[in-house]
Amino acid sequence: MIPAETYLLLSAAVFCIGLFGILTRRNALIFLMSVELMLNAANINLVAFSLQHGNLTGQVFSLFTMALAAAEVAIGIGIILVLYRNFSDVDVTKATTMRW
Amino acid sequence: MAAFTYAPAIVLLPFVSFLVALFAGDRMPKGGALAGIAATGGSLLLSIWVALTVAGGETFNEFVYTWTASVEALQLRFGLLLDPLSALMLLIVCLISFLVHIFSLGYMNDEGETGLPRYYAGLGLFTASMLGFVVANNLLMAFMFFELVGLCSYLLIGFWFRDDGPPSAAKKAFLVTRFGDYFFLIGVVGIFATFGTGLFAPITEGGEVVAESFPMLAEHAVIDGETAGIAMLETVGMGPQAWFTVLGLLVLGGVIGKSAQFPLHTWLPDAMEGPTPVSALIHAATMVAAGVYLVARMYGFYAISPTALAVIALVGGFTALFAATMGLVKQELKQVLAYSTISQYGYMMLALGSGGYIAAVFHLTTHAVFKALLFLGAGSVIIAMHHNENMWDMGGLKDRMPVTYWTFLAGSLALAGIVPFAGFWSKDEVLYEALIHGFGTEGGLGTAYLAAYAMGLLAVFFTGFYTFRMVYLTFHGDARTDVARDPEPVHWNVKGPLTVLGILATTIGFINMAPVAKLTGAPIDFLHKWLNGPEEGGWPALLSTDLHHYEELLHEVPHVDPAYPLGGETGTLLVSAGVSLGLALAGVLVARSLYSGADPVEHTDKLGGLKTLLMHNYYQDEYQVWLATGVTYPLARVMNKFDQGVVDGVVNGVSSVSLFGGSRIRRIQSGVVSNYATLLTLGLVLLLAAFGIMGGWF
Numbered sequence: 001m002i003p004a005e006t007y008l009l010l011s012a013a014v015f016c017i018g019l020f021g022i023l024t025r026r027n028a029l030i031f032l033m034s035v036e037l038m039l040n041a042a043n044i045n046l047v048a049f050s051l052q053h054g055n056l057t058g059q060v061f062s063l064f065t066m067a068l069a070a071a072e073v074a075i076g077i078g079i080i081l082v083l084y085r086n087f088s089d090v091d092v093t094k095a096t097t098m099r100w
Numbered sequence: 101m102a103a104f105t106y107a108p109a110i111v112l113l114p115f116v117s118f119l120v121a122l123f124a125g126d127r128m129p130k131g132g133a134l135a136g137i138a139a140t141g142g143s144l145l146l147s148i149w150v151a152l153t154v155a156g157g158e159t160f161n162e163f164v165y166t167w168t169a170s171v172e173a174l175q176l177r178f179g180l181l182l183d184p185l186s187a188l189m190l191l192i193v194c195l196i197s198f199l200v201h202i203f204s205l206g207y208m209n210d211e212g213e214t215g216l217p218r219y220y221a222g223l224g225l226f227t228a229s230m231l232g233f234v235v236a237n238n239l240l241m242a243f244m245f246f247e248l249v250g251l252c253s254y255l256l257i258g259f260w261f262r263d264d265g266p267p268s269a270a271k272k273a274f275l276v277t278r279f280g281d282y283f284f285l286i287g288v289v290g291i292f293a294t295f296g297t298g299l300f301a302p303i304t305e306g307g308e309v310v311a312e313s314f315p316m317l318a319e320h321a322v323i324d325g326e327t328a329g330i331a332m333l334e335t336v337g338m339g340p341q342a343w344f345t346v347l348g349l350l351v352l353g354g355v356i357g358k359s360a361q362f363p364l365h366t367w368l369p370d371a372m373e374g375p376t377p378v379s380a381l382i383h384a385a386t387m388v389a390a391g392v393y394l395v396a397r398m399y400g401f402y403a404i405s406p407t408a409l410a411v412i413a414l415v416g417g418f419t420a421l422f423a424a425t426m427g428l429v430k431q432e433l434k435q436v437l438a439y440s441t442i443s444q445y446g447y448m449m450l451a452l453g454s455g456g457y458i459a460a461v462f463h464l465t466t467h468a469v470f471k472a473l474l475f476l477g478a479g480s481v482i483i484a485m486h487h488n489e490n491m492w493d494m495g496g497l498k499d500r501m502p503v504t505y506w507t508f509l510a511g512s513l514a515l516a517g518i519v520p521f522a523g524f525w526s527k528d529e530v531l532y533e534a535l536i537h538g539f540g541t542e543g544g545l546g547t548a549y550l551a552a553y554a555m556g557l558l559a560v561f562f563t564g565f566y567t568f569r570m571v572y573l574t575f576h577g578d579a580r581t582d583v584a585r586d587p588e589p590v591h592w593n594v595k596g597p598l599t600v601l602g603i604l605a606t607t608i609g610f611i612n613m614a615p616v617a618k619l620t621g622a623p624i625d626f627l628h629k630w631l632n633g634p635e636e637g638g639w640p641a642l643l644s645t646d647l648h649h650y651e652e653l654l655h656e657v658p659h660v661d662p663a664y665p666l667g668g669e670t671g672t673l674l675v676s677a678g679v680s681l682g683l684a685l686a687g688v689l690v691a692r693s694l695y696s697g698a699d700p701v702e703h704t705d706k707l708g709g710l711k712t713l714l715m716h717n718y719y720q721d722e723y724q725v726w727l728a729t730g731v732t733y734p735l736a737r738v739m740n741k742f743d744q745g746v747v748d749g750v751v752n753g754v755s756s757v758s759l760f761g762g763s764r765i766r767r768i769q770s771g772v773v774s775n776y777a778t779l780l781t782l783g784l785v786l787l788l789a790a791f792g793i794m795g796g797w798f
Contacts, residue, residue: 022777031773096771 007048015041028080028090032073039069103146103153104160107180110146110190111231113139114197118224125217130209132220136201140227144194147187154187155630159639161237161301181237181300183645184630185461189234189393192468196385197227199472199597204377206594207479213375219259223381226252230386234393239298239314239351242397243288246354246390250277253387257374269373276367280357287350294332294347300397301643315400316644318344322404322657341405341657348401348408351394359391359445362419366720369438376479379434383441384472392448392464399457399650406658410548413453413534417552420446422718424562428569429704429714432489433478436570440515441471443559447530450556454549455660456533457650462612462627463530466522469608470514473601477508480594481574484587491570492702496579500587503595505575507602512571514605516564517684524681525609531556532614532676540663560680564687572695580699615673 014037021034043062050058080090087094117139121132128134163179201223208219229248236242251274258270291314292298299313312329320326321340327333336343355361360368368388372379382388395402395412402408420443427439444467451460482489484501498505514523534556538549579585612627623629631647633640640646654660664672694703704711716722768779792798 019781023774023781026774092773095773099769099771 004048004052007044007051011041011044011048014038014044026091026093028083028092031092032076032080035076036069036073039065039072103149104158104180104182106146107150107160107182107235108164110143110150110194111228111235113142113146114224114228114231116224118221118228121217121224122221125220130205131216133201133205133209133216136220136224136227137198139224140194140198140201143227143231144191144198147190147194150182151187151191154182154184157634157638159183159643161303161643163237163303176240177238178241179237179299180235181643182235183301183639183643184633185396185645186234188461188465188630189389190231192389192465193227193230193234193385196468196472197223197230197381199476199600200377200381202593203380203476203479203597204375206591207377207483208375210591210593211483215259219256219375222252222256222259223378226256226378226381226386230390233390237300239288239291239300239398241298242300242394243284243354246284246358246394247281249387249390250274250281250358253277253371253382256378256382257371259375259378260373263373266373269367269370273367273371276364277357280353280355280364282353283350284354284357287347287353290332290347290350294330294343296329296331301645304642313644315398318401319404319653344401345405345407348405349411351398352408352412355391355394355449356415357391358394359388359449360419360442361391361415361446361449362422363720363724365419365423365442366717366724368442369435369717372432372434372438376434376475376482379437380472380475380479383437383475384468388441388445389464389468392445392452392460395449395452396457396461396464397645399452400644400653402452403455403650403653404657406545409453409455409658409660410545411453412449413552414548416446416449416451416453417534417555418446419443420450420559421555421562422446424559424566426714426717427566428562429707429711430566431491433481433491433494433570433574434475434489436491436566437471437474437478440474440563440566443563444471444515446559447527447556450534450552451530454534454552455537455651455654456530458612458628458631458647459526459529459533461631463526465611465627466514466526466605466608469601470511470522470605473507473511473598473605474515476594476597476601477504477511480504480590480598481508483590483594485583486588488581488583491573493581494574494579494584495577495700496575496584497587498575501590503598504590507598507605508575509571510602510605512567514609516567516688517560517680518564518688519681520606520609522605522607522609524684525613525615527560528677528680529612529614531560531680532673535676536662536664536672537660539665540661542659545658545660557680557683561683561687564684565691566687568688568691569695572691573700576696577700578698615677618670618673 018034018037018041021030021037025031025034043065046058046062046065050056050062083092083095084090114136117132117135120128120135125132125135160180160182163177165178166175167178168176201220204219204223208216213219226249229245229252233242233245233249236245254270254274257273258266260266261270288298295314295317297311297314297317299311300315302309302313302316303311317330318340321330322344327340330340333340333343336346338346357364368383371382374382402412423439423442423446427436427443430436430439444463448460448463448467451457451463478489480501481494481497481504484497484504485494488494510521514521517524517527531553534549534553538546538553540546541549610624612625614625614628617623617625628647633646633648635648640649666672666675694700704715707714713719
């Protein structure tokens with residue numbers, strides 16, 4: 001049996017990749033993908049602990065998270081569509097009108 | 101007791117007529133006058149019923165309506181106190197108001213005035229407020245109606261608001277009386293805080309006192325030293341008597357404003373700008389009478405304070421003389437009457453201050469009748485003269501308007517104090533009380549009484565003079581203008597009220613002919629009996645608002661006692677009456693010798709500089725305007741500077757610091773999502789690091 005730490009390391013790695021994507025990229029679609037990576041890092045954690053404790057709750061929970069992520073993607077793509085219509089671009093650094 | 105069930109209707113009927121005239125007056129014949137006449141007539145009938153019931157020995161003192169129910173100590177309630185004093189005053193107010201309403205038909209409707217619904221609504225509310233004030237059984241209710249009376253005087257004095265004079269006079273009346281009412285309000289709050297009640301007379305149920313009145317509490321505190329239920333004494337650090345004097349003087353501020361006593365008398369002559377029937381109502385029965393009535397209503401509270409009594413007597417005596425001198429040189433008919441009003445109310449204050457409770461009530465009654473008569477007579481003359489009030493444009497009206505002349509003459513004889521007209525009996529009693537109490541009272545209070553008496557006595561001469569100067573100039577001699585040669589005729593609605601009041605002015609003095617009663621031993625001092633009540637038990641035992649109780653108080657606390665320096669009681673009475681009658685006659689004769697010719701000339705120029713002083717009313721208006729513009733206004737400007745500079749400066753300084761800080765810190769809001777994400781991540785990392793170091797993870 002593979003120890004839980006391995007899964008946690010994997011999860012941390014996926015999370016950091018997502019975070020890196022958000023911090024460095026300017027394309028909104030890449031943003032969305034990075035967010036998905038971070039969500040799935042959390043899912044890996046949930047499943048890993050579920051396995052560790054022999055309890056199915058975590059896996060059920062990760063199913064919910066996936067449904068949530070699907071809904072989030074629908075909204076996210078909608079936002080990106082509006083962003084493109086307003087700024088003719090999907091570069092997040094250009095949409096800076098929502099400030100003081 | 102049935103009469104007392106309907107007693108609230110005495111107040112409500114004129115109030116209903118106010119509403120009717122206001123909302124339906126322009127759709128009614130006579131502009132709402134009939135509603136007012138019906139309402140005051142109804143109130144008059146109910147008042148007579150109440151007076152008859154009170155004459156039968158019944159009194160009433162109960163709460164009828166609670167409008168703020170909170171803790172037991174601070175319930176604010178409307179209640180009725182119907183005792184001989186308020187029953188008498190109800191009769192006066194209803195009668196005068198009724199007659200004034202009828203007279204208004206001639207003075208306003210027949211003269212083609214516009215805005216009549218407003219006028220009759222004002223009269224109705226005025227009457228209702230005064231009646232509410234009269235029946236009030238506690239100080240707070242009295243104060244509320246006192247203020248309403250002031251509001252109505254403002255509305256009615258400024259009735260012709262399109263001219264220049266009336267709005268200004270109305271504002272002056274409102275502001276000057278309000279200045280006095282300011283002190284009254286503090287006094288009311290002080291009395292409530294001190295005693296926890298504003299009741300004028302204790303409420304009893306089956307012989308048991310269920311709610312004590314503040315004059316009685318004050319009396320127990322001063323005489324028996326029972327200060328248990330009395331708050332504030334510790335706070336103010338005074339003895340009970342000294343503190344009650346302060347409270348009494350504060351309430352007196354309102355009295356001085358409303359009753360037009362020196363130095364707050366300046367509004368009253370200007371109030372002549374209003375319609376003449378309103379002047380009659382203000383000066384005879386409502387507004388001005390309210391001040392004197394208030395002192396009489398809470399007389400038990402003043403009777404235990406020698407200082408307050410001395411102040412009342414001196415203010416009254418001085419005002420009587422001071423106003424009489426100003427009346428000497430006036431050229432307008434109503435101005436002479438205005439100053440005579442101030443002077444006569446001075447007499448009432450003199451009487452109240454010098455222990456002549458009954459004399460004050462008596463003079464209040466007779467004055468209400470003859471001054472209403474004189475004002476309505478003046479109104480009749482003004483109709484005839486096409487609203488010219490200058491007496492030098494009149495003359496010879498005697499033969500052309502006999503009803504007005506004879507009734508006006510009766511009123512003038514009463515005002516001057518000529519036997520046997522009403523004013524003689526009451527004014528003589530005022531002066532007599534001041535004299536005997538002045539001699540009988542020890543110390544400064546007695547001296548004050550004698551000084552006030554001297555001023556009042558001197559004013560008798562001036563009163564006789566200015567009254568008959570007015571009569572001679574208006575009615576005697578030759579007509580000096582075309583209008584006076586052919587005056588406009590007046591109708592029944594003017595002559596009727598004049599006749600009723602003329603008969604009353606001649607006869608109402610007979611209700612208390614004290615000198616005759618003393619000389620003959622006949623029991624004809626009816627007013628004395630009315631206010632005194634039965635010797636044992638009855639309403640005096642319940643309410644303690646009877647004359648006998650007040651006399652005991654005056655004897656016990658300030659030691660106001662009578663003394664008869666001139667040949668015993670009868671001798672003093674006769675000498676006092678003789679002296680005041682002689683002075684009044686002397687004034688009349690001087691006026692006759694100066695002004696009774698066919699073509700009188702002005703003698704006022706002989707007074708020289710004094711004339712200028714009197715014509716300018718001793719520069720009272722000027723000095724009050726100076727007080728406002730020369731003292732108060734600069735002070736207010738300094739205060740404004742302080743407020744704008746220091747107070748606002750601190751507030752603005754604090755806010756500008758946060759504004760500046762905000763304008764700097766907001767720059768971290770760049771609008772770039774990546775920056776926010778970076779900051780979030782950095783924050784999280786820092787937080788984790790901090791927890792790690794604190795929690796010893798490393």
